[in-house]
Amino acid sequence: MDALLLIGLSVVTTGLITGAIFALVAAGVTIVYGAIWLPNAANGQFFMLGGLLVWSLVTGWGMSPLLAAALVVAASVPFALVLEKGLIRYFYDVPDRNIVYLVVTLGLAQIFAGIFSSTYGRWTDNYSLPAAWPGIVMIGPFPFPKTRLLVLSIALGLLAGLFVFLRLHRVGRALRAVFQNREAAALRGVNVRGIYRFAFVLGTLVVFAGGTLFAMAYSFDLTAAWSMAIVAFAIMIVGGPGSVLGSVVIGLVFGFTQAIVSVFANPTIATFSYLVAMLVILLVKPSGLFTR
Amino acid sequence: MTDRLRVPRVAGVVLLVALALALPVAVADRRFYAFIVGITFLHVLWTAGMNLLSGFTGLIPLMYAGLAGIGAYVTVNLVMSAGVSFWLAMPLGAVAAAVVGVVLGLPALRLRGFYFTLSSLVIQSALTLLFVYFPRFTQGDTGISQIPAPTVTLPGLGTAALTGVWFEETLAVAAMLAVLVVWRVTRSRWGAYLVAIREDDVLTEALGIDVTRFRVIAFFISSLLAGMGGAFYAHYVAFVSPRSFDVLTSLNIWLMVAFGGRGTIAGPIVGAVILAPIPYLLQDLYLYKDIIYGVLIVLVTVFLPAGVWGSLLPRLRARLGAAAPARVPGKEFV
Amino acid sequence: MPPSPRARRALALALALAVVAGGVLPAAAQPRGEPVKIGWISELSGTWAFFGATCFDAAKIAEEEINARGGVLGRPIAVLPQDNRTDPAQAVAAARVLDSQDKVLTLSGPTSSDTALAVYGYAEQNKVPFVVPVAAFPRLTRPGTQWTFRVEPDAxxxxxxxxxxxxxxxxxxxxxxxxxxxxxxxxxxxxxxxxxxxxxxxxxxxxxxxxxxxxxxxxxxxxxxxxxxxxxxxxxxxxxxxxxxxxxxxxxxxxxxxxxxxxxxxxxxxxxxxxxxxxxxFFDHSLANLNDYARGLIEKFKARKGYIPAYIENFCYSTVYLIKEAVEKAGSTDRTKFRDALRAIDTKEITTGIPIVFDKNGARKEYxxxxxxxxxxxxxxxxxxxxxxxxxxxxxxxxxxxx
Missing domain, CATH: 3.40.50.2300 (Response regulator)
Structure with missing residues (x-):
């Protein structure tokens, strides 16, 4: 009985924590794509940048992981603004800009991957942070590390905050109006370019937050960039581009599918199962589950 | 198209063909450069196939490298385990890739362009997982080494392995054939249909054109070229592993198409010729070469938005005095 | 750009130090002539850049030590790096350039499975000696192997x-x-x-x-x-x-x-x-049986990289010494003679004294x-x-x- 409970609780916590991080990154990606039509192929590298910077601050400067994470997420704002001003905004009016943006962001991804590989990649092959909150809390028979509990709460808190912001705040609502219909939003007096910039900054910030949380919960290496980029795209497509709700629901579904299937089959099958699930959903509802 | 352009165009093509055939001979005794030339031809072949889909139908198949992998693994297994001749195994491998390509392209029949692109990215990662997971056919991520060079039997001369400059010449011919096929397809009525589908599939359907059929055909040809390239790659490099056919390879091939100019015949060739050799030529700058590669891509997108060739072509036309109408770059044929 | 006065001063100082050091160090004959070239194909960039970089730095230390002590056959030894981007195709290209352009005596260097196997294929097909420092696949020494020698025990x-x-x-x-x-x-x-x-x-x-x-x-x-x-x-x-x-x-x-x-x-x-x-x-700085070479490697490596070397670094370091010894046994830089010398070698790993003997397939006596x-x-x-x-x-x- 205890064994069953142990495994059951491990499934719930794993599903929640991986799902929440997936959801966060996918939400960042979907905000940018929904507003600007910018499929950011460099989002995995942004995610990685967030994690690596936290790692540097913590291991190099002895900063506490939480403080480092907060600083890095704050630093993502000027980072995104510079990128927007220097590069992203030039393509706002290109008709098939999604493709142009895919090229540009692939170029960016290559640049960041190159930088990481010639710096961090030569220093070590694994990046591990000390526990942000050492110790373990017992949930019945299941020992749950407090750091992961912390990461989970922050991730869920951020998702909830994002949600409230998009529903209730003036800017958030303008953002959603742009998601739904650019022209109509412009006619109603929404500053579409301003919203584009805002969406890019917000999306980047959320992706960075995902990266820093991931770094707190797991050891990681440079291969995580591409895996995360692809998972985030997959969640966005299934959830429906531009839908933060879709990202959250599908992110959690992906996290739980992987965790549950892991119980019955080997982890490769588990990974495979959500890829197949994604294809099936796409065939049934090509525009994504949560599009209006 | 005016007649004034025909002469330079024909001359250009003849020159290019001559150059392609002469290049391997010119670098024959510098095997390293010969190898780069060979790899570049392979990428010309691959970009031609990718271009047929991404440039002319607007569907970007990012599982392209996975399809090349299927072509490669089928061919290598037939040659090394079943003892089939490369020249029989290669077409079989290509057809296998084409069939898988058509099946995996099915979502495209329902998905609007860009969603298909993103989902093909996921299909690609599933294919990579499969390559690693079935080591019986792929030897997992250790890869298959010592893949033999194809042999050629000439009447009266006996059998010889296709090595050295002969292999590069073969690749040159294969690449040119691929470009020729894509050129023929796009120049035919099919090509016009494909572009019509890219521009507006609903309208095209309404005009009584079987959109599905043409998309399937485009997928078939494109994947066939992917598989063929994969088979040649395996036997040329003499080594394959799942990493040879992963998502980065797909993205790279597509980048070459976009970099050169989507939807033109020459653009992808230009893209492949510029980008494919970079990692090899910048050996001494290994710490910076990825960065240089990325910066190059960003710069070209900013300053030559329709790709190198796609942006230079209208200027070239203007200089040659042709009264070419101002069209949206990247959407015309050469 | 002309060198700044500061750079010039530093250069002068370095030269002076070199002269002093030259006078103080035991008078090893300066190696001269065409260097004995080792083609070092490694993961200097890409996914596993850490392993390639750490391995190459250790090999460099061995190269410097050997040259400071008179080189091999009176000639300097040169470890020529080629980056393979952790990519097999690139590794084959690197093998090609080292073989046909640089005319190296032997290939070495890969620390990753698939790059090592890609080079293995090239080496066996083109009859180039290949000494694998750190890759553990049995397949690198499968029966019938002629030109490849694996220093690391198989996985x-x-x-x-x-x-x-x-x-x-x-x-x-x-x-x-x-x-x-x-x-x-x-x-x-x-x-x-x-x-x-x-x-x-x-x-x-x-x-x-x-x-x-x-x-x-x-x-x-x-x-x-x-x-x-x-x-x-x-x-x-x-x-x-x-x-x-x-x-x-x-x-x-x-x-x-x-x-x-x-x-x-x-x-x-x-x-x-x-x-x-x-x-x-296969090597650890905590082991008791470390000799002067091992301690030297640990000290120099730590000074250069900021962390202590372990088995990967040791294999890369001692592989260069192994190649040196085989060249001396062969008495020439003929590839076949070098290969035969490796086949016949019966020596000890320079840092640990553990025996190095290869079987008919190039696999080492394991430990x-x-x-x-x-x-x-x-x-x-x-x-x-x-x-x-x-x-x-x-x-x-x-x-x-x-x-």
Whole structure:
């Protein structure tokens, strides 16, 4: 009985924590794509940048992981603004800009991957942070590390905050109006370019937050960039581009599918199962589950 | 198209063909450069196939490298385990890739362009997982080494392995054939249909054109070229592993198409010729070469938005005095 | 740009120092003439750049030492690097340029499975000697191999050694396997499963993760319910550290862990929580039998890179010395003579004194240490030798187990 409970609780916590991080990154990606039509192929590298910077601050400067994470997420704002001003905004009016943006962001991804590989990649092959909150809390028979509990709460808190912001705040609502219909939003007096910039900054910030949380919960290496980029795209497509709700629901579904299937089959099958699930959903509802 | 352009165009093509055939001979005794030339031809072949889909139908198949992998693994297994001749195994491998390509392209029949692109990215990662997971056919991520060079039997001369400059010449011919096929397809009525589908599939359907059929055909040809390239790659490099056919390879091939100019015949060739050799030529700058590669891509997108060739072509036309109408770059044929 | 006065001063100082040093150092004959070239194909960029870079730096130290002591056959030795971007096709291209352009005596350098195999194919097809410092696939020395020599024991054999270790620690014990789906891991576990049957060790759990997996909590819980005596943990990259931590989280004790290999960064990654765990290795700075070469390597490497070398660095370092010795035995830089000298060599690893003898396929007489971690600090650690074993390369059918 205890064994069953142990495994059951491990499934719930794993599903929640991986799902929440997936959801966060996918939400960042979907905000940018929904507003600007910018499929950011460099989002995995942004995610990685967030994690690596936290790692540097913590291991190099002895900063506490939480403080480092907060600083890095704050630093993502000027980072995104510079990128927007220097590069992203030039393509706002290109008709098939999604493709142009895919090229540009692939170029960016290559640049960041190159930088990481010639710096961090030569220093070590694994990046591990000390526990942000050492110790373990017992949930019945299941020992749950407090750091992961912390990461989970922050991730869920951020998702909830994002949600409230998009529903209730003036800017958030303008953002959603742009998601739904650019022209109509412009006619109603929404500053579409301003919203584009805002969406890019917000999306980047959320992706960075995902990266820093991931770094707190797991050891990681440079291969995580591409895996995360692809998972985030997959969640966005299934959830429906531009839908933060879709990202959250599908992110959690992906996290739980992987965790549950892991119980019955080997982890490769588990990974495979959500890829197949994604294809099936796409065939049934090509525009994504949560599009209006 | 005016007649004034025909002469330079024909001359250009003849020159290019001559150059392609002469290049391997010119670098024959510098095997390293010969190898780069060979790899570049392979990428010309691959970009031609990718271009047929991404440039002319607007569907970007990012599982392209996975399809090349299927072509490669089928061919290598037939040659090394079943003892089939490369020249029989290669077409079989290509057809296998084409069939898988058509099946995996099915979502495209329902998905609007860009969603298909993103989902093909996921299909690609599933294919990579499969390559690693079935080591019986792929030897997992250790890869298959010592893949033999194809042999050629000439009447009266006996059998010889296709090595050295002969292999590069073969690749040159294969690449040119691929470009020729894509050129023929796009120049035919099919090509016009494909572009019509890219521009507006609903309208095209309404005009009584079987959109599905043409998309399937485009997928078939494109994947066939992917598989063929994969088979040649395996036997040329003499080594394959799942990493040879992963998502980065797909993205790279597509980048070459976009970099050169989507939807033109020459653009992808230009893209492949510029980008494919970079990692090899910048050996001494290994710490910076990825960065240089990325910066190059960003710069070209900013300053030559329709790709190198796609942006230079209208200027070239203007200089040659042709009264070419101002069209949206990247959407015309050469 | 003309050099600044400061740079010029520094240069003058360096020259003066060089002159003084030249007068003080034992008068080794300055090596002169065409260098003896080693083509070093390595992962200098890309996914596993860490291993390529760390290995190359160690090889460089050996090159400098050899040249400071008179070189080889009176000629300097030169380790020529070529980056393979952790990409097999690039590795083949690199082999080509080193073989045909630089006309190197021998190839060496790869630290990754598939790049080493790509170079292996080239070397065997083109009859170029290839000395593999750190790659553990049996296939690199499969029967019929003519030109390749593997310095690191093969991974299937590690599996054999692990089971022998468990057998000694707890006869009739149980074993859980948890690992990533990489060829190296598959080879090690194939060896474990094969030998476990023969050693009456029961494998109670066999969990394999796809590449790119990030979380192992569910699997850790499952493994806990099976409660094996020992767990063999072999994640790929950083996932190894994640699995280790998550197993500790669900209540495994450190002393139940056996890691088949431990690089420095890995051990530091496991951290203080893992004190008491075991790892396999072929060289460790905590070993008692270190000689002057080993201590020199550790000191120089630490000064250069800021961390201590472990088995990877040692293999890369001693491979250069091995090549030097074979060149001296061959008495020339003819490739065939060099290959024959390697085949006939019967020597000791320069840093440890462990014998180096190759069998007919180029596989080395094999050995392995198992160390127990005693202490892990911020950038150093200490461990203690718990078990040592030597075996014949074909003690178990390695070529069938990892084809």
């Amino acid at each position: 299937v054999g590690w599996g054999y050694a692990i089971v022998k270790f468990v057998e000694k620690q707890k006869p009739g014990g149980t074993l859980g396997l948890i690992y990533s789906d990489y060829a190296l891991q598959r080879a090690i576990t194939a060896g474990i499963k094969h030998q476990a049957e023969r050693s009456k060790i029961q494998v109670v759990s066999d969990i394999v993760f796809p590449q790119g997996a990030t979380d192992a909590t569910v699997q850790a819980a499952q493994l806990k319910t099976r409660n094996p005596d020992y767990v063999v943990v072999i994640g790929g990259g950083a996932f190894d550290v994640t699995i280790t931590n998550q197993l500790l989280d669900v209540g495994f004790r450190p002393a139940q862990f056996i890691h088949p290999f431990g690089t420095v960064k890995q051990i530091l990654g496991w951290g203080a929580r893992s004190v008491g765990s075991y790892y396999g290795t 392995m240490y198992f160390m127990q971690i005693q202490e892990v600090g911020k950038d150093t650690y200490r461990s203690r030798e718990a078990f040592y074993i030597e075996w014949d390369p074909e003690v178990i059918p390695v070529y069938q187990l990892a084809p």
